[in-house]
Amino acid sequence: MSIVTLNSVSKSYGTVPVLREVSLALTPGEVVALIGRSGSGKSTLLRCVNALERVQSGKIVVDGIEVTSPSADLRKLRQTVGIVFQSYNLFPHYTAEGNITIALTVVKKVPKREAVEIARAALERVGLADKAASFPHQLSGGQQQRVSIARSLALSPKVMLFDEVTSALDPELKDEVLGVMEGLAAGGMTMILVTHEMTFARDVAHRVVFMHGGRIHEEGPPKKLFSAPETPELKQFIKRIF
């Protein structure tokens, strides 16, 4: 039984097709890494899964919520699916804890005291228990990104989407964020992650999906995909990355 299903999803911007009949299903706890050249549709796919973008045709279902239905309960969807981007999007005038409690009190209507407890637990999960009172400008990029992950986790999502969350970070800060994601994967979180970290994709993802021209061009277990790519496009892509 899958928790995320995309069934022949197509999306265009104007007349330009960006996703072409994409079908993908994740079982609970599955970690899928999306790779592919710039413009291949990776971010668009993620954005369609939590209805930040509407699709022209096809069907997306997440944990029983029909995302592509015009009457989809978006509030419920956004609590089920967390998304984290390359930019952290933290409120500069709120502390780490405040950034999380505001999400809980506003989105989930959680009482303040309970929100504080949840926020602290979420910060602990990303290794930042001691930074609850710090403001974003007092934190490193890696720490800010971990706060933004904690903010998503605080809403108890069943699925997490990560769009190049380490791309803006210095190499030494990447690892702490990748470590958090690895921990989530080990804890059984269902995840789709767009990444250029091929070592991470190889070690943590259960399946790698190579997008090309808005289509799933090739997919499979990471070891197979990276060591024995079948299509010339993936061969070319891998040659450039490794």
Ligand SMILES: Nc1ncnc2c1ncn2[C@@H]1O[C@H](COP(=O)(O)OP(=O)(O)OP(=O)(O)O)[C@@H](O)[C@H]1O
């Ligand atoms: N809001 C938009 N309006 C018009 N075209 C868009 C919009 N967003 C994305 N596109 C186009 O859709 C295509 C796919 O974009 P997308 O951001 O999904 O690619 P990507 O695989 O995430 O690339 P990157 O690796 O550079 O992040 C690109 O050609 C892009 O220019």
Ligand SMILES: [Mg+2]
């Ligand atoms: Mg992108």
